[in-house]
Amino acid sequence: MLAACLALTLTAAPLKAGDWTITQTRDRGTATNGKETLTLWSRDQSMGQCESGTFTARVISVVWTFVSIEIDEAGDCGGAHPIAWHGYRTIDLGDHGKELKLDDVVAPADIDAAVRADPWVKKQLVEQDKKTVEDLDTCSLDIPGIHGAHFAFVEAGKGTVGVRVAPGHGYEVCRGAFTVLGLTVKAPPILIDQVKTAAAAKTLVRDLTH
Numbered sequence: 001m002l003a004a005c006l007a008l009t010l011t012a013a014p015l016k017a018g019d020w021t022i023t024q025t026r027d028r029g030t031a032t033n034g035k036e037t038l039t040l041w042s043r044d045q046s047m048g049q050c051e052s053g054t055f056t057a058r059v060i061s062v063v064w065t066f067v068s069i070e071i072d073e074a075g076d077c078g079g080a081h082p083i084a085w086h087g088y089r090t091i092d093l094g095d096h097g098k099e100l101k102l103d104d105v106v107a108p109a110d111i112d113a114a115v116r117a118d119p120w121v122k123k124q125l126v127e128q129d130k131k132t133v134e135d136l137d138t139c140s141l142d143i144p145g146i147h148g149a150h151f152a153f154v155e156a157g158k159g160t161v162g163v164r165v166a167p168g169h170g171y172e173v174c175r176g177a178f179t180v181l182g183l184t185v186k187a188p189p190i191l192i193d194q195v196k197t198a199a200a201a202k203t204l205v206r207d208l209t210h
Contacts, residue, residue, distance in 0.1 A: 015203060018065045020093045029057060029069065031093050038097040040069055041089075061152040062203040064194040065094035066105070068152035070209075088150040088166040102165060103147040110186040111147055118183060143167065146181070154182065154205045156195035161187040164205060 015022040020033045022040070029040035041057040054074050061068040067090070074084035090100040102111060115121055115133055121143070124136050136143050149167035156162070165181045187195075198204050 017062045060208050061205050063153045063198040090150040101148045102151045106185045106187050114183040114185040152205050153195050156192045160184050161195050
């Protein structure tokens with residue numbers, strides 16, 4: 001089902017990110033501004049080239065020059081066992097494709113406050129009888145790594161932005177697990193304005209993944 005949804009997404013028209021144009025095909029994603037061309041993903045550099053390999057990718061949000069990509073890949077590439085990875089990759093086209101972490105765009109203290117306020121996190125604290133978020137023991141979600149996680153934009157609110165964060169798994173036994181945490185985070189006015197502009201352009205998660 002996921003592969004089918006991704007295939008449909010890749011038939012869409014090119015996306016704009018500032019003065020960049022993003023083109024997606026089944027095997028490759030690229031962005032160009034007429035002076036520079038960046039590869040966003042490439043099947044021939046993925047686990048899809050391994051034995052029994054699979055690979056899908058799609059852009060899931062574009063805000064200003066910030067581009068978020070969902071990648072799902074797996075394969076038997078040698079070693080003790082097959083491997084799999086499903087997650088987000090967030091980059092800034094305006095900085096030559098530099099990878100972005102959540103704490104590059106919002107303050108760490110505001111991330112912490114958003115995590116503590118999340119209903120799922122609150123439930124986990126009660127069920128595990130833990131005092132702090134850092135004490136949570138979650139296999140499928142690396143809560144301590146959330147500051148450095150990749151993310152995608154969902155919406156703009158009053159003084160906040162909504163993001164989906166994919167920090168990865170907490171333990172190796174959960175490799176390949178894909179768990180997303182939705183957060184409402186206090187954000188700078190300039191970022192909120194950019195997310196509102198993206199909402200009008202219909203390049204947020206809710207627009208690009210339906």
